[in-house]
Amino acid sequence: MSIRYRLDSIQTSYDSRTVLDIGQLTLRAGRLYILTGANGAGKSTLLSHLALLTAPTSGEIVFEGETVLWSNSTLQRQRRDVTLVHQSPYLFTGSVAANVAYGLKLRGGHGDGLKQRVEEALALVGLAGFGHRRSRELSGGEAQRVALARALALETKVLLLDEPLANVDRNTSDLLENIISALPARGTTVVMTTHDPEHLERLKGERIHLAAGRLAAPQSFSTTSVEEGEIQPCRLSPKPATSFSIA
Numbered sequence: 001m002s003i004r005y006r007l008d009s010i011q012t013s014y015d016s017r018t019v020l021d022i023g024q025l026t027l028r029a030g031r032l033y034i035l036t037g038a039n040g041a042g043k044s045t046l047l048s049h050l051a052l053l054t055a056p057t058s059g060e061i062v063f064e065g066e067t068v069l070w071s072n073s074t075l076q077r078q079r080r081d082v083t084l085v086h087q088s089p090y091l092f093t094g095s096v097a098a099n100v101a102y103g104l105k106l107r108g109g110h111g112d113g114l115k116q117r118v119e120e121a122l123a124l125v126g127l128a129g130f131g132h133r134r135s136r137e138l139s140g141g142e143a144q145r146v147a148l149a150r151a152l153a154l155e156t157k158v159l160l161l162d163e164p165l166a167n168v169d170r171n172t173s174d175l176l177e178n179i180i181s182a183l184p185a186r187g188t189t190v191v192m193t194t195h196d197p198e199h200l201e202r203l204k205g206e207r208i209h210l211a212a213g214r215l216a217a218p219q220s221f222s223t224t225s226v227e228e229g230e231i232q233p234c235r236l237s238p239k240p241a242t243s244f245s246i247a
């Protein structure tokens, strides 16, 4: 599998306090990575770097074989391959369908093809028929699913999910877990954060654990060994992948 990211000697500081300090980390295509760590461990900071939204204070990120230079001319192109879904995603005023269509339109989507892609993405997250609903009238869990549909519709090479399962009920969580688990088989690199040990057990993924900004061996899974460099797979129970297509 090809390499999506290489992080080399990444340090990030705020007011001279170092909050992220990663020697080397490689993330590959078609893998699901589960990012864990206590509050303040640096997970969101790392996601923001991987989304190419913020630059580390020092160090190098190579994305798809190309060093990230943090200059507008190349960043815009590189960012098109990455989608970040925040824990409290922002939905625009208007319909659910307009929200899901937003990024697709920016990328030139239009007409029946666009409409079909929006409907398929909504169906994927269990919200078929929700297209006409007003985004402001959605529950928190529904809004989260719409944000995920918006991201899935883009079919980017990388999907970064900040606590995607935090505000949803068990049925929805099962549904979203199935979707997330199936993405790597399509070549997508998924990095998701969670604080919930149950998600860790159910999802088939490789764990990245941060402690005070550094890669560390997770405390609750003694079988997992995380080294600088390549992340070692931890023993998580496999889950049958759901096949789906939004192409």
Ligand SMILES: Nc1ncnc2c1ncn2[C@@H]1O[C@H](COP(=O)(O)OP(=O)(O)OP(=O)(O)O)[C@@H](O)[C@H]1O
Pocket: 014, 019, 037, 038, 039, 040, 041, 042, 043, 044, 045, 046
């Ligand atoms: N813009 C900022 N200015 C100053 N400090 C910041 C800023 N953003 C993050 N930090 C600090 O960096 C550290 C890492 O924060 P980060 O949000 O990455 O942690 P996290 O692991 O995502 O935490 P949580 O699980 O609570 O979301 C924290 O100590 C935080 O206070």
